[in-house]
Amino acid sequence: MYFSEHNKKGWRLLGVPFIFAIFLLAVPIATMTTLSFWTQDYLTLIKTITLDNYKQAWFQPVFQTLFARSLIISLTVTFITILFAFPIAYYISFYGGKRKALWLFLITIPFWTSYLLRMFLWKVILGYNGVLNSFFEWLGVITEPLTFLLYNSNAVVLALVHGWAPFAILPIFVSLEKIDRSLLEASNDLGDNNLSQFFRIILPLSMPGVIGAVLIIFIPCIGDYITPKLVGGPEGLMIANMIQVQFSKANNAPLAAALSVTSLLIVGIISLLFVFLNRKYLRNY
Amino acid sequence: MNKKNIRNPEKIVDLISIKKSFDKIIAVNNVSLGIKEGEFFSLLGPSGCGKTTLLRIIAGFEKPENGDVFINGKNVNSVEPNNRPTNMVFQNYAIFPHLNVSENVGYGLRNTSLNKDEIAQKIEEALNLVGLEGYHKRASSALSGGQRQRVALARALILKPRVLLLDEPLSALDKNLREQMQFELRQLQKSVGITFVLVTHDQTEALTMSDRVGVMFNGKVDQVASPEEIYNKPQTKRVASFIGNMNFFETQYLEKKSKTISVSHKDLGNIKLLKSNIFGVDKSKLTIGIRPENFKINNKNGKKQPKSFNAKVVEKSFMGDTMLYGINLRENDHHTYRISISDIKNTPSPNIGEEISVYFQEDDIVAYYEE
Structure with missing residues (x-):
C-alpha cells in the first residue's frame, strides 16, 4: 500500500493514542461483551453462550426499576444543570467584560477538591445533624431535624447537579463567545426585542454548546456510582450500584456485564437520537 | 408638544451638538449635521475619525452623552434601535449563519403583522430588487462576498426604512465588484427613493456615489457639501489634503x-x-x-x-x-x-x-x- 509522506506523518502521530485506545477501550468492551454471554457458577466461568443474563437484565423488575431510575435521575440532572448553567455562561459571556477569565477561574475552583469529597460534603450539609438542619433549628423554623433531605433520589440529583455544573457552563460559554456580536445588533436593527432575539439568534447559535453539555453530563451521570452510594440511600440507588453488587458480593460477573452492556446501549441510543434530532444546529457555520 | 422635539421636516436626520467618547477618547465632538430626505449622503474620513460612531448613534446602537438625534422630525434619543425607522447594512454584513437567504431577508418582517403569504411575496420582490432571484433556499454559508452584501441590502430595504445606514459596505469586496456595486447602490437608491447614509474612508466611493458628502476628522465635521464643491473648494487644509x-x-x-x-x-x-x-x-x-x-x-x-x-x-x-x-x-x-x-x-x-x-x-x- 502506498503511503505519502503526509500520510506517514499522520499515522505516526495517531499510533500511540491508537494503541492506547485499543487496549483501554476496545479490548475491555470486547471482554465485557463476551463475558455477558457466559454464566458463572460461584467462582467458575461457564463459557457456553447464552442470552440468560440479558433475559434477567431486561425483564426482571428490580433491574427495570434501577434502569428507569438511573435514566430519570440522569435526565433530570442534565435538564436542571443546563437550566442553571446557561444563565451563568450567558452572564460571563455577555456581561463578564474584562473579568471573564476570573469568572471562569472561579468556576473551576470546586475541582480543586476531589469529586468524592465534594459528594461527601452533601452528606454533611443535608444530614440529620447536618448544616441545613442545624441552621433551620437555630432559626426556629423546625423543632425536629428534617429526614427527607438525605438518602433519596432528590439528594442524588442535587449532588450531581452541583458536581457537573462547570462541565455544562464551559461548552455553553464557548459557543456563546463564538456568536458574532454584530448579529445581535443586526437582529435588534431588524426589530427584535431582547426576548425574541434570544430565541431567534442566541439560543439557536449556542445549541452546539448546549448539545455538548447535555452529552457531557448525561453520559457519565447514568453510570454514576459514588453519589447514589453516599447520598442516595436505598431509594436513590442506581444501576451502577447494582453492577458493583453483582460483580462482587453476588459473584455474578456475567450478569453484571450484561447490565453494563445494556446501560451502554441505552446511553448510546439516547445520545445518538438526541444528536440526530438536533443535527441542524451542528452544521459548521 | 415640546418645542425641542419638533424639527425641520425637510431634514430626515437631524443631529444637534452630538458628543460621544469612549474611555475619555472623544469619538464625536459636538457635531451638528442635517441629512435631507431622499439624498445619498456620505460620511467620509480617515479611520478613527468618528464616522462609524456617528452612524451608530443614528441607528441607536450608541447613546450620545450630549445632544439630540431627530429622525423624521422626532427626537429619538430614548428610542431603541428596534423601534427606529432606520435599518443598517453592517460592515461584515452580519448575515445570520443559521438561516438561509429567504429567512435572512424576511427576518425583520416576522416582527411585523404581515402573514406568511405577504412575507413570501415581499421576500420575492426584495430578492428581485437586489438581483438574487432564485436564491431563496441557498445556505448563507454558500454565498460569495457580493451575494452576502446583496442579502444584507435586501434584508434592510424590505422593511422600507426612512433611512438606510451603510457602514463601509464595499470595503470587503474586490476592486471590480466594488466599482460595480458603487454603481448599483446609486441606481438602487434612486429607484427606491430612500435616504442612504454611507460611511466610507474611500474618497472615490464617496465622491462618485453621493449627493452630498460630510468630511470628518478627529470627531469633527469639517465640511458638508456636494462632491464637486468638496473637491474644488475644500474648506479646511485637512480636507484639501485628504481629498485627492x-x-x-x-x-x-x-x-x-x-x-x-x-x-x-x-x-x-x-x-x-x-x-x-x-x-x-x-x-x-x-x-x-x-x-x-x-x-x-x-x-x-x-x-x-x-x-x-x-x-x-x-x-x-x-x-x-x-x-x-x-x-x-x-x-x-x-x-x-x-x-x-x-x-x-x-x-x-x-x-x-x-x-x-x-x-x-x-x-x-x-x-x-x-x-
Whole structure:
C-alpha cells in the first residue's frame, strides 16, 4: 500500500493514542461483551453462550426499576444543570467584560477538591445533624431535624447537579463567545426585542454548546456510582450500584456485564437520537 | 408638544451638538449635521475619525452623552434601535449563519403583522430588487462576498426604512465588484427613493456615489457639501489634503483689497487670491493649495504664460490616462510637488533631471489662514 509522506506523518502521530485506545477501550468492551454471554457458577466461568443474563437484565423488575431510575435521575440532572448553567455562561459571556477569565477561574475552583469529597460534603450539609438542619433549628423554623433531605433520589440529583455544573457552563460559554456580536445588533436593527432575539439568534447559535453539555453530563451521570452510594440511600440507588453488587458480593460477573452492556446501549441510543434530532444546529457555520 | 422635539421636516436626520467618547477618547465632538430626505449622503474620513460612531448613534446602537438625534422630525434619543425607522447594512454584513437567504431577508418582517403569504411575496420582490432571484433556499454559508452584501441590502430595504445606514459596505469586496456595486447602490437608491447614509474612508466611493458628502476628522465635521464643491473648494487644509492630492505653499501676506488678497511666494512670485477661495480665521499668514492637475507645463519654445515658474523634474510615472511628475523648485529644497497632466499628447514630456517651466491659473487656487 502506498503511503505519502503526509500520510506517514499522520499515522505516526495517531499510533500511540491508537494503541492506547485499543487496549483501554476496545479490548475491555470486547471482554465485557463476551463475558455477558457466559454464566458463572460461584467462582467458575461457564463459557457456553447464552442470552440468560440479558433475559434477567431486561425483564426482571428490580433491574427495570434501577434502569428507569438511573435514566430519570440522569435526565433530570442534565435538564436542571443546563437550566442553571446557561444563565451563568450567558452572564460571563455577555456581561463578564474584562473579568471573564476570573469568572471562569472561579468556576473551576470546586475541582480543586476531589469529586468524592465534594459528594461527601452533601452528606454533611443535608444530614440529620447536618448544616441545613442545624441552621433551620437555630432559626426556629423546625423543632425536629428534617429526614427527607438525605438518602433519596432528590439528594442524588442535587449532588450531581452541583458536581457537573462547570462541565455544562464551559461548552455553553464557548459557543456563546463564538456568536458574532454584530448579529445581535443586526437582529435588534431588524426589530427584535431582547426576548425574541434570544430565541431567534442566541439560543439557536449556542445549541452546539448546549448539545455538548447535555452529552457531557448525561453520559457519565447514568453510570454514576459514588453519589447514589453516599447520598442516595436505598431509594436513590442506581444501576451502577447494582453492577458493583453483582460483580462482587453476588459473584455474578456475567450478569453484571450484561447490565453494563445494556446501560451502554441505552446511553448510546439516547445520545445518538438526541444528536440526530438536533443535527441542524451542528452544521459548521 | 415640546418645542425641542419638533424639527425641520425637510431634514430626515437631524443631529444637534452630538458628543460621544469612549474611555475619555472623544469619538464625536459636538457635531451638528442635517441629512435631507431622499439624498445619498456620505460620511467620509480617515479611520478613527468618528464616522462609524456617528452612524451608530443614528441607528441607536450608541447613546450620545450630549445632544439630540431627530429622525423624521422626532427626537429619538430614548428610542431603541428596534423601534427606529432606520435599518443598517453592517460592515461584515452580519448575515445570520443559521438561516438561509429567504429567512435572512424576511427576518425583520416576522416582527411585523404581515402573514406568511405577504412575507413570501415581499421576500420575492426584495430578492428581485437586489438581483438574487432564485436564491431563496441557498445556505448563507454558500454565498460569495457580493451575494452576502446583496442579502444584507435586501434584508434592510424590505422593511422600507426612512433611512438606510451603510457602514463601509464595499470595503470587503474586490476592486471590480466594488466599482460595480458603487454603481448599483446609486441606481438602487434612486429607484427606491430612500435616504442612504454611507460611511466610507474611500474618497472615490464617496465622491462618485453621493449627493452630498460630510468630511470628518478627529470627531469633527469639517465640511458638508456636494462632491464637486468638496473637491474644488475644500474648506479646511485637512480636507484639501485628504481629498485627492494638493500642493501646499506657504506665502507672505502683501495687501488686501475688496475682492482679493495678494500674497507672495519665493518661487511662484506674486499671487492674487479670490477672497471666496480663502478659508479660516483671518491671520497674517496664508497657505495656498494648488491641485496637481491645475499645473501645466509651458512649451519650450512657445510663449510663457503669465503665472510661470521654473522647476526640475525628479519623478515621472505613467498612469495610463495621466502622466504624473514630481518637481523640485530649488536645488537645495528637496520638497517634491506634484503635477498631473491629462492631455499627454499636446504637452511636452520632459524626462527626469530636465528643467521645465510650469504655469497655473490664480482662480484655481484655494488658500487657508495658518492655524
